[in-house]
Amino acid sequence: MDKQFNRRDFLTTGAALAGSLMLPKAFAATRQKVRLGMIGTGMRGQVLLQELLRRDDVEVAALCDIEPVMLGRALKQVEKFNKPKPKTYGEDRDTQAYKRMLDAGGLDGVIIATPWEWHAPMAIAAMQAKIAVGCEVVAGITLQDHWDVLNTQLKSRTPYMLLENVCFRRDVMAVLQMVRAGVFGELVHLQGGYQHDLRAVKFNSGDPAKPYGGGVEYGAKGWSEAHWRTEHSVQRNGELYPSHGIGPCAMYTNINRGNRFTRINAFATKARGLHDYVVKQGGANHPSAKTTFKLGDVVTTTLACENGETILLQHDTSLPRPYSLGFRVQGTDGLWMDVNHSIHIEGKSKPHQWDDFQVWQDKYEHPLWKKYAKTAEGAGHGGMDFFVIHAFVEALKAEAPMPIDIYDAVTWSAITPLSEQSIAQNFQTLDFPDFTAGQWKSRKPIFAFDDRY
Template sequence: MNRREMIAAAAATAGASALPASGWTATSANARPKIGIIGVGMRGRVHLAELLKRDDVEVAAICDVDPWSLNAAQAAFDTAGKPRPRVFEGQNQDDDAGWREMLAQAGLDAVFIVTPWEQHAPQGIAAMEAGIAVGCEVVAGITLQDHWDVLNVQKRTRVPYMLLENVCYRRDVLAALNMVRQGVFGDILHLEGGYQHDLREVKFNAGVPGQAYGGGVEFGPMKDGRGGWSEARWRTEHSVHRNGDLYPSHGIGPCAMAIDIHRGNRFTRLTSYATPARGLHNHIVAKGGADHPNARVRFALGDVVTTMIGCHGGQTILLSHDTSLPRPYSLGFRLQGEKGLWMDINKSVHIEGVSAPHRWDAAQDWFDRYDHPLWQAHAEKAEGAGHGGMDFFVVHAFIEALKAGAPMPIDIYDAVAWSAITPLSEASIAGGNVTVDFPDFTDGAWENRSPIFALDGRY
């Protein structure tokens, strides 16, 4: 039996909880899946580094519009002692010829999409239409219609699609999930999380290739000698034109897994608020002067965006997006049940009847006791991987599920619902903080699906 037949057989026997089921088979009968990467910038090369450590895949093709990034990616193959891939190059951010050519010509089994957010939906759709499995960096789309389009293509083609949300694999997050599943907190009632990360020196730089962080206050595509490089080339534009929770999946992913969203539970409604925008303008003036042309830019994105989500099971979720003001990094997780809670901001746990009354325990003591089987099995392999090891796990999960023909652990329903928080929050704020209904992307299937994420130590 060749690999195509093995994957097809595995997919045919996948559990009913895998809706929508995968009817995909690999396009190649080689022993190793052939992987392509669209986007080998800063984030793309992190995924590339993990893939190059593996002997069970072949990174066969890469694509980017930036020559510096393409050269850096090819050097990584040399360092790893792996054959260089086919290289496909676009002319600029709006040029889709390079990546479309790669999807058509490279004979890929799967593709990692690690490009500006506005390209994720069209690239994911094109890959699935070509029968190529998708590992997509957050987010899944921009507009609400983008999310429906991605979902409908996946359901029609049944090609695997996974959102590469790495925070779901953070060691403390998985230990807390293990505690939830063992009933330590009792029934979960309230959760909090978010993206609280000072990105001012990510959104602005001097436009110099290889110097992604700070050093200037330029942003946007290079024009007349001015513009940003790396994320400053594209990400900052979203802060100019949009006001909502632009990056929800780091916070919502772990919360959703803890309360079985799409597997017996679902989001039902959402309300968002945004503060005035001050931080990015202040940064430009402080670093570039009040006369700098970018000091005239009016940013739409509120400095702190707060979103409350209601769930069918009665739980409440509070999300925060806070990227334009001076602050240390924190995702602000709070997981609270009938018996106690975990708060990551103070690295503490309290469990009634075990902890001293009205006193916190060090969270690490609990997490050592409830260390998740995934980390117990793979901590050594994850050592040195990006984001404290999380990036090993998210790549590992995608590859292992792909090879097995098994359901993706963060599946299409997770991808579109977590990501759709952005356009829904934009609509809520634009409407005067109105409460908006959350679409049921599963069309009722959530009631009968069972959890599959991180049930054991495999992936």
């Protein structure tokens, strides 16, 4: 009944909003400066805060975190940049302190960089307060969360952007230019994922000065992400972090803008990596060695698209491996793979041989990188964090559509609960919800990310 109600509610509000999601012809800033708050000033929050503080068109007016150590570090960042001290919330460790920040008013937008389970309720509260949301890359935990976030945005018409930084990676954006230029021909198959050894993120010693590794504590005894993120590996089995991989793939295939996901299934391996890590680092008698982890070491998710493409995602965070997002873009004329930084284009490359991608990247360098590469130097994740914050701030100033909007946010993020459902149902293939209620047929691509962003 809840799902049916949400869909009816969505249909009545969606049509009225459809026109406002088109990129306007005029893109001039209506505001020269925006007042932003930040909920969550932990390790990720501090990286994003630095990008806000670097900007003259942003006033960081409020900070909220229930961990005094992290809030103190954030204030030191503000002081380092010689910016006015923002009002702070959460020193009393009240988990509802963010509501007081929102109720105080005076904010144009808020950045949410908290543990995943808080993203949906915080975003909903902000949108209800008419405060624009830039949310880190999990929109919700359950499928119902995603409908609730979507419906709140459609009712309130408050801007919402998923802060997926990989969409702004230099090679990813060059490939976008190539896709738009038809270099790969007609797209057929794509791959991506989150393949990142996170064992030293999920466990540490509990020392605030050493957030990564150094022990095998988690939960109440852990610090930073080990305090909350590891529990998701204990309780859940699915594609827990899809947006890094699916974001660029969705851009390339125009998901929600002339294309859509239609079907999804997921498979999970056995879970061995985290337990083995605990035993090797802390010994078989350590309390953490008694934990049973539900998350499969490698989770493989497959998506079918309306226009005939398939997309494969892999979540691989519990085993020893170098970092890779495993991108592959393959069409009728060739393919690109980021693992070997290589490309093969029929008629351009020698038969059955790879070419180095750098020549092609230079040729198809995206206008954003041409314009802002120097400015982005020193920003987090190789400059990507500058670009994702820049996109949010510029769209907010201009009152323009967010380049990664509410439909993108819930579609990409809903892969997680759907993959969990598929695995729990013996790897069943499921229908993928159409969050746009058919509007994907008429919505136009805005993923050009031209130099206005």
